[in-house]
Amino acid sequence: MTVPLRLTDRKRESIVLAAIAEFRDSGFEVTSMDRIAARAEVSKRTVYNHFPSKEELFAEILQRLWVNATDQPDASYKPEVGLREQLREMLKAKMKTLSNSNFIDLARVAIGATIHSPDRAQTWVNRLNQREESFTVWVRGAQQDGRLNEVEPGFAAHQIHALLKAFAFWPQVTLNEPLLTAEKQASVVESALDLFLCCYEVRRTSN
The missing domain is CATH 1.10.357.10 (Tetracycline Repressor, domain 2)
Structure with missing residues (x-):
């Protein structure tokens, strides 16, 4: 039986998926935490709560x-x-x-x-x-x-x-x-x- 993800885990997953799409479409330099937040439909503060920097987010994705x-x-x-x-x-x-x-x-x-x-x-x-x-x-x-x-x-x-x-x-x-x-x-x-x-x-x- 699959255990449903907690809300915070679902948000983290949405951020990662949005970041993958943004980095792939726009490259590292152009992609911003604002754009990732918008694509994930969360606040920028939520993004930073999970990932302290864009570099750290990209490293985790890789x-x-x-x-x-x-x-x-x-x-x-x-x-x-x-x-x-x-x-x-x-x-x-x-x-x-x-x-x-x-x-x-x-x-x-x-x-x-x-x-x-x-x-x-x-x-x-x-x-x-x-x-x-x-x-x-x-x-x-x-x-x-x-x-x-x-x-x-x-x-x-x-x-x-x-x-x-x-x-x-x-x-x-x-x-x-x-x-x-x-x-x-x-x-x-x-x-x-x-x-x-x-x-x-x-x-x-x-x-």
């Missing part, structure tokens, strides 16, 4: 899209499961997020906004990077189990995510290319797995 675009798989390292199988599930979830049109639209807005104010990007980047820390922990677990070669875990996490973003994020954000088809997504994931495991997987030799 994080929400990142989290909600797909159910996140269990990213804990499993010694009884093949490396490729574990990695595939994590990368498929990442790919699904990168194929979310709202996320791509707002990422484009965010990048445009940082051109005018590079310092502003730090909060957003920190929020998004938190979603990649689970992969860093997974790499560390696989190394401790002797199944991955020595590499700085954060570097490895950034590297494999970059293999996906080269095809499923940057072309869409910067060149407005279409989102990848399901077949292309699968191909990019498998190629990233090939490169990553070829470089870092410990090869067992039989006697």
